[in-house]
Amino acid sequence: MLILLDQDGVLADFDEGFRRAWRARHPDHSPVARAQRRAFRVRDDYPAERRADVERIYASPGFFRGLEPVAGSIEAVREMLALGFDVRICTAPIDDYQHCVVEKYQWIEHHFGRLFTRRMILSKDKTLVAGDWLIDDNPVVKGARVPVWRHAVLDAPYNVESTAQARIRWETWRELLER
Numbered sequence: 736m737l738i739l740l741d742q743d744g745v746l747a748d749f750d751e752g753f754r755r756a757w758r759a760r761h762p763d764h765s766p767v768a769r770a771q772r773r774a775f776r777v778r779d780d781y782p783a784e785r786r787a788d789v790e791r792i793y794a795s796p797g798f799f800r801g802l803e804p805v806a807g808s809i810e811a812v813r814e815m816l817a818l819g820f821d822v823r824i825c826t827a828p829i830d831d832y833q834h835c836v837v838e839k840y841q842w843i844e845h846h847f848g849r850l851f852t853r854r855m856i857l858s859k860d861k862t863l864v865a866g867d868w869l870i871d872d873n874p875v876v877k878g879a880r881v882p883v884w885r886h887a888v889l890d891a892p893y894n895v896e897s898t899a900q901a902r903i904r905w906e907t908w909r910e911l912l913e914r
């Protein structure tokens with residue numbers, strides 16, 4: 736079994752990291768609480784006049800490297816490896832890639848070791864990547880092709896409308912093995 740794992744929102748806690756950075760930079764304006772998140776892209780949950788501020792946060796040096804792991808995600812990856820699965824990281828960098836790309840690698844190295852970075856696949860179009868399952872918090876993963884993987888959406892307030900083939904939390908990912 737080949738499992739493609741999205742990085743942000745699946746392994747790295749982008750959502751909480753964003754709120755932490757926002758509070759530090761804009762102490763006068765509360766960030767949108769996780770339970771109130773509706774749009775997949777953070778910036779779309781903010782009014783138009785604040786969107787440049789939102790994008791500046793995750794384009795800043797240190798943002799991606801400093802993200803905390805999503806609870807249970809590191810353990811789940813180790814369990815997948817122990818079960819003999821081929822695990823790859825399938826991640827789409829932001830357009831302001833200068834810090835994002837290298838820091839994504841650094842993040843993976845920090846949590847899984849240097850050799851694990853060989854498992855990274857950076858693609859803006861995940862439909863071009865083959866696998867059995869794609870675990871992704873994006874409610875709709877579209878691209879140039881019909882994907883060969885099945886999509887398991889990692890449950891989040893902003894993806895409740897998703898029609899993915901499965902919905903999991905890190906506590907329940909093993910349900911995929913029965914499909």
Ligand SMILES: [Mg+2]
Nearest residue numbers: 741743744872
């Ligand atoms: Mg994601």
